[in-house]
Amino acid sequence: MKVLVPVKRVLDYNVKPRVKADGTGVDLANVKMSMNPFDEIAVEEAIRLKDKGVTEIVVVSIGEQKSQETLRTALAMGADRAILVVSEDRVEPLGVAKLLKAIVDEEKPDLVILGKQAIDDDNNQTGQMLAGLLGVGQATFASKVELASDSVTVTREVDGGSETETLKLPAIVTVDLRLNEPRYASLPNIMKAKSKPMAQKTPADFGVDVSPRLTTLKVVEPAKRSAGVKVADVDELVAKLKTMGVSK
Amino acid sequence: MKTLVWVEHDGATVKDATLAVVTAAAQLGEVHLLVAGQGVDAVAAEAAKIAGVGKVHVADDAAYAHALAENVAPLIVQLMGDHDAFLAPATTNGKNIAPRVAALLDVMQISDILSVESEDTFTRPIYAGNAIATVQSKDAKKVITVRGTAFAKAATQGGTGTIEAVATTGDLGVSTYVGSEIAKSERPELTSAKIIVSGGRALGSGDKFHELIDPLADKLGAGVGASRAAVDAGYAPNDYQVGQTGKIVAPEVYVAVGISGAIQHLAGMKDSKTIIAINKDEDAPIFQVADIGLVGDLFKILPELTGKL
Numbered sequence: 086m087k088v089l090v091p092v093k094r095v096l097d098y099n100v101k102p103r104v105k106a107d108g109t110g111v112d113l114a115n116v117k118m119s120m121n122p123f124d125e126i127a128v129e130e131a132i133r134l135k136d137k138g139v140t141e142i143v144v145v146s147i148g149e150q151k152s153q154e155t156l157r158t159a160l161a162m163g164a165d166r167a168i169l170v171v172s173e174d175r176v177e178p179l180g181v182a183k184l185l186k187a188i189v190d191e192e193k194p195d196l197v198i199l200g201k202q203a204i205d206d207d208n209n210q211t212g213q214m215l216a217g218l219l220g221v222g223q224a225t226f227a228s229k230v231e232l233a234s235d236s237v238t239v240t241r242e243v244d245g246g247s248e249t250e251t252l253k254l255p256a257i258v259t260v261d262l263r264l265n266e267p268r269y270a271s272l273p274n275i276m277k278a279k280s281k282p283m284a285q286k287t288p289a290d291f292g293v294d295v296s297p298r299l300t301t302l303k304v305v306e307p308a309k310r311s312a313g314v315k316v317a318d319v320d321e322l323v324a325k326l327k328t329m330g331v332s333k
Numbered sequence: 334m335k336t337l338v339w340v341e342h343d344g345a346t347v348k349d350a351t352l353a354v355v356t357a358a359a360q361l362g363e364v365h366l367l368v369a370g371q372g373v374d375a376v377a378a379e380a381a382k383i384a385g386v387g388k389v390h391v392a393d394d395a396a397y398a399h400a401l402a403e404n405v406a407p408l409i410v411q412l413m414g415d416h417d418a419f420l421a422p423a424t425t426n427g428k429n430i431a432p433r434v435a436a437l438l439d440v441m442q443i444s445d446i447l448s449v450e451s452e453d454t455f456t457r458p459i460y461a462g463n464a465i466a467t468v469q470s471k472d473a474k475k476v477i478t479v480r481g482t483a484f485a486k487a488a489t490q491g492g493t494g495t496i497e498a499v500a501t502t503g504d505l506g507v508s509t510y511v512g513s514e515i516a517k518s519e520r521p522e523l524t525s526a527k528i529i530v531s532g533g534r535a536l537g538s539g540d541k542f543h544e545l546i547d548p549l550a551d552k553l554g555a556g557v558g559a560s561r562a563a564v565d566a567g568y569a570p571n572d573y574q575v576g577q578t579g580k581i582v583a584p585e586v587y588v589a590v591g592i593s594g595a596i597q598h599l600a601g602m603k604d605s606k607t608i609i610a611i612n613k614d615e616d617a618p619i620f621q622v623a624d625i626g627l628v629g630d631l632f633k634i635l636p637e638l639t640g641k642l
Contacts, residue, residue, distance in 0.1 A: 101596060102460040111464055178432070179441045204577065207459055208444045210432035213402065217436035222403055222507035225429045228571070238511065242571055243425040244524075244580070249511035250401070256507070262561070262578050263571060298441035302454065302467040310603070313624040315615075319637045322609070322627050326642070329607065331528065331553060331586055 086232075087141045088131045089194035090164065091185055092124040094148055094155040095205040108303040111205075120155045123200025125162075125267040126260045130230055131198050132163040133265065137232045139196075141165050145188055147181050149173050153283065160278035161270030167283040172295065178206075180288070180295030182214035187291035189219060194255065196237060201226050201259040212259035222252030226261040334362030334452055337390075337416040339409065341400075341426055342368065342376045349525045350422035352383065352486035354479045358420045359385045359487070360449040361475075366390065366494065367412060369405055371398035381494035384487050389494045394501040399510035400426050406433040407502040413438060418475040423581075424524075431478050440472035445581075447483040461577040461600035481524055482583035482604060516570055523573070526556030528586045531575055531602070534562035535591025535613070535631060542568040545635040546590065552642045558582065558602075560592045576601035591631045594619030611635070 096102060097117040105112050120128075131142045144159040146152040147170040156167040170184055189197065202209035216223035224239035228247065231238040238251045242261045252258075270278070288295045316322045336358040341348040351366075358364045364385055368377045369392040377391045390412060396404040409430070413419060419434055421427035423445040435442035446455040447465065454469045455477065523529065530550040536542045542563065550557045559569035561576055575582055577600035587605035592598060594610070594617055602608070603622050610623035613630050620626045627634060 096460070098597070102463040104464045111460055177441050179436065179439075182436055202578075205460055207461065207577070208442070209428050210435070210442050210444060213429065213432035214436035214442075216403075217406060217433035220505070220507075222505075223429070223433065224508075225402075226425060241425075243513070245522075245572055246513060246515040247571070248399075248513040251509045251511055253507050263565070298470060298472050299443065300469045300471065302469055304459070304464050304466045307458070307462060307465050307603075310608075310622050310624075313608070313620070313622075313626055315620070315626040315628065318629075319627070319634055319641060322625065322638065323641045325625055329586070 086138045087143065087192065087194040088134065088139050089143050089145060089189065089192060089197045090124070090127050090131050090159065091145045091197070091199050091211070092128065092155050092159050093121045093146065093203045094118050094152045095121045095203055098122055098204055104304055104306045108305060110301065110304050118151070120158050121200050121203045123202060123260060126262070126264050127198040127200050128159045128162050128164060129265045129267040130260060134230070134232050138234065143168065143192060143194065145170070145185065147172060147176050147184055156283060157278050158270060160281045161275040162268060166281055168286060169283060170286045170288060172288055175297070176295045177297050177299060178208050178210040178214055179298060180293065181211050182218055183293045184288060184291055184295065185215050186218045187293055196232070196254060197257050199257070199259045201261050212257050216257040219257070222256045224250050224252055224256065225259045227258050228261050228263050230258060230264065334417040335415065336361050336364055336418040336420055337409070337412055338364060338366050339419070339421040339427065339430065340366050340368045340376065340380050341422055341424060342370065342373065344370060344373065345375060347376060347379050347383070349486065349522070350424050350481040352489065353481040353484040354420050354422050355383055355385060355487035356484040357446065357449055357479045358418070361418055361452060363387050365416065367392065367409065369397040369400070369408055371395050377496050381496055382490055382492045383494070384491040386492045386494035389496045390499045391496055392499040392501060396501060396504040400430065401508050401510060402430045402433045403505040403508045404502070405430050406437055407505065408499070409434045410437045411502055412499065413474060418477060420477045420479055423478040423480050427478050431476055435476035438474055438476065440474050440476055441470065442476045442478065443468060443470060444478050445480045446477055447480055461596050462603065463596065480581060482581060516572060520550060521554070521556045523556045523558055523575070523580050524582055526582070526584050528553045528555035529558050529582055529584045530555045530588045530590065531558035531560065531592060532563050532569065532590050533560040533592030534566055536563065536568055539568040545631070549635060549639045552639055560598050589619050589623070590635065592619055593617045594622065
């Protein structure tokens with residue numbers, strides 16, 4: 086059984102984003118970039134499914150040449166081979182989903198596992214779009230994945246609790262935070278990953294038009310909150326709450 | 334423009350998040366609703382009364398009973414022949430369904446909008462709310478999810494919508510609903526609560542969380558939230574989580590107890606009207622966004638505070 090895992094290179098989640106003064110976007114020059122945290126969870130899950138009948142894990146990234154680093158990280162964690170679709174321009178989720186569909190048509194994986202959202206654009210779209218384009222089942226926000234020979238049963242985190250669905254394979258799963266704890270790549274595995282195969286493609290190879298549908302007119306910082314006050318003790322806090330009408 | 338709004342419901346009543354979406358949709362044009370589900374006459378009748386609603390499309394079929402995206406998306410696509418925009422709340426259900434609709438229509442979705450600037454231009458948060466982008470769509474049809482806390486809720490009375498049945502698109506046959514575990518709570522729902530008391534890792538245990546947070550929340554009639562650290566440690570259930578990857582809330586008052594204020598947490602609550610922070614570390618980042626801060630030991634402060642309210 087083959088699993089495909091798309092991964093994205095994003096601004097490291099610990100870095101506080103700085104909005105560029107000219108309002109064109111967030112400054113990504115000379116800042117630490119990493120694999121999107123949800124994608125690490127997706128890679129980890131694919132690896133854990135190896136003792137449940139998964140025989141090959143293919144990782145894919147779409148983006149600039151530097152996304153090679155992200156793919157090498159996934160290979161060091163335990164993926165078998167990688168595909169990089171090079172695009173120096175930003176590709177929107179719709180374009181990514183179309184490229185992934187083309188790769189799925191070629192590779193014929195039984196399962197595609199994605200992160201539920203990328204922490205840069207916060208879109209939460211790609212997995213659902215891919216499932217729609219392929220006409221297959223989707224289980225988003227997975228907190229538990231049970232793989233059988235022709236189906237996958239997924240517990241999903243939904244508002245108010247959890248929900249369980251069974252999908253026929255092939256299927257698309259997007260993962261939530263609490264699915265697993267991703268492993269760190271060991272030094273020997275990082276060395277081994279360097280010799281694992283990585284194919285390079287372009288959107289044109291797949292005949293997919295990835296021109297953006299949305300134009301970003303400007304990017305600004307959110308409104309700043311005005312400075313607050315510190316109260317000395319509980320009595321002062323209670324008094325404040327009373328003036329606010331929060332308590333009688 | 335004619336807009337179609339997907340109505341989120343629990344089989345009996347319309348959920349609050351939909352009301353904010355109606356407000357956003359009304360800024361684009363004529364508002365039509367879609368109520369899909371099984372045995373949803375009561376929901377449709379309630380939806381028709383929402384102020385500003387024109388037509389209410391009702392799709393009553395077992396295939397729509399659990400809002401499976403695989404079955405609901407083709408139904409929406411069928412209706413989009415007559416509509417220019419599709420809007421859904423940015424709840425887990427809305428986020429699950431809308432992108433599938435967008436892909437089937439070959440348009441790019443605009444996620445989690447904060448405002449409608451014009452028919453094709455919207456603002457939305459990126460990078461965990463650390464930046465606000467204004468985006469313009471070139472697509473002929475718009476697919477949009479709406480942040481519930483960014484729009485006022487439409488009135489639930491006064492509307493005179495007409496109810497119209499829609500032909501079913503059937504079951505795609507690729508997914509099956511197995512079951513769900515929805516936590517029962519007497520407290521107000523987190524995303525619509527006026528006051529929220531939220532606990533972090535500093536509470537130390539699940540027992541302490543309930544022992545200290547619950548009575549304060551009850552005194553204030555508040556909803557209860559938690560930071561990711563508190564949820565990961567098992568002090569509170571997953572759906573309590575406030576933040577970039579949990580729920581986005583904007584109550585009148587948000588009380589953060591023992592929460593340091595990581596950017597991922599702030600993403601979920603920094604639009605609250607008043608933020609109150611209780612933390613023993615006076616350098617905790619939460620104090621940079623708090624309107625009222627109290628530095629001290631929460632194990633002493635909380636019982637005292639609850640007692641004095």
